[in-house]
Amino acid sequence: MERRWLELGKVLVTGANGFVGSALCAGLEARGMRYVAAVRRRIGAEQFEAGDIAGPVDWAPALAGCDTVIHLAARVHMMRDASSDPLAAYRAVNADATLALARQAAQQGVRRFVFLSSVKVNGERSPAGRPFSAQDRPAPQDPYGMSKLEAEQRLSEWAPRAGLELVIVRPPLVYGPGVRANFLRLLELVRSGVPLPLGAVRNQRSMVGIDNLVDFLLLCAEHPDAAHATWMVSDNHDVSIAELIGAIAAAMGKPARLLRVPPALLSAAAALVGKRPAAGRLLDTLQVDVTPALQRLGWRPPVAFQDGIAKTVAHFLQAGEAR
Template sequence: MRNKVLVTGATGFVGRALCARLVASGNDVIGVGRSEGLMVPSGVAYYPMELEVDDLREMLSGDVDCVIHLAGQAHGKGGSERQELNGFRCANVDVSLRLAREAIGGGVRRFVFVSTIGVHGTVTHGEPITEDSPFNPGSPYAVSKREAEIKLTKLFEESASSELTIVRPPLVYGVSAPGNFGRLLRLADSSVPLPFGWCSNRRNLVSLAGLVSFLVACIYHPQAGGQSFVVADSITVSTQDIVASLRAGIGRSRRLVPVPPVVMAAILRLLGKREMYNQLFCDLEIDSRKAKNLLDWMPCENTVEELETIGKRYVDSCI
């Protein structure tokens, strides 16, 4: 089925891969981003623009079938004033509502808002996160994403013709991933011994290919409208698994030192890095059965093998 899809954040890590997939599938793709678009795949009609201020009506009028809204402000982006809650609200709430209103006015059938698993919190204690889990956003970024979800839901409930789909991914991994995974990949490429030898936490990640395939399903599948989804690979991995797999792919020895997690907790607490401890040593389990059952989605079934492949591709990209 051919669709006309508008993708915001088209020059980003997920946006580039999604645009390439959509073009390869024969869709008409409009990409929007702040940069000049040198990294956008061939076949995408790209428009550099500021979603906060530029006129969106002409771009969304007519025959755009679906909007996938990836653009937003993540942790550490922008100046110090942008790291406060109001800065995140401007980028992640106000802009999303502005775009959604124009999409509804332009007759867009479906609006896919990419949120974050962080709206449910960053640590689990034996019970995996599902779509019905309590909300517990613990950072300004996650708070802004949850506020956007609430306001978008209300807005689309008042629309007779446009549908909202909310997607909450965890850490997305891939060769050119930014943020925490990119830093972990570079760390794995070093010869530095790392204190993860006794780290047996349980975390679900989502592969770039898996997330892209799910977003494509959100465009086409009739059951996606009006739904929220948590999405992740099928199996859990520990930080020890992640680093060991990346190093195996890169061709380095494991060099994982058996440091008790309680010792690392004390050290990172003294350094003011409590959230880093949560990310590296605590559980974050996710149950994606709704996404698999309702939309017939097939996530990555072997995260360890995929991470090793990424390590190999990382080496190739550095040559």
């Protein structure tokens, strides 16, 4: 399908100064699109300061003239959540605030609401040989995934009655220049040259490069067939953790230092020290089925996996040199 960017009107992007949000705004600028960047604290004249969206927010000034919202702002997944009631904290931002924004968007005449959810709605591990799909029964395992599922359910129930075109996107791990958290730690480990006991792991993981996610979100904002549906997205190139480390090492010009330790032994050791969930992100299979996006929307990831890894590594190395 030919992309017709000029048919897309003004866009409100929430979470605009985050990892995904900043890349999305850059993508809109590159396409000459008009947008409003909503951030927690304003640092530029062209931004809308939303503050803490868990509290009341008057979105009317930001929504004025917009026909599309791409809602990225969220309370992100945390490894060590210090909240006394994590589910309530996640729900306040990821579900309650999302529905409040959608209600105001509909009142302001917004046509389409694109909601960035998470593969964690599906679960933490996909069955062997059967990637997660949007039709699977949800099985979130933590408060973050539960809050995203609740947002999806409440939006799906309410949006049709309000005449709002709802699009839900569930990405797996997102990587790219400037990535942080677990992927950044993996980059640091590979750069250090420390041997990693993952050479025998033959799992399969879906990931999505930031450029590909941005491209897909923009397609979902404009494609007529994207509305009223939930979409899985990835690079359409699944890899094992050993293959991922190999790709990172190759981009760094280093050998991949991998020890062949049986995955069952690694899993047992992690369980003994209370680290099984963390080990699962390295050892378990988590795949998503992007066939509907390829067939129904005609989407093709514009950046190949190897190129996305190379860009990520190049930025990582340059940032290290600059420090």
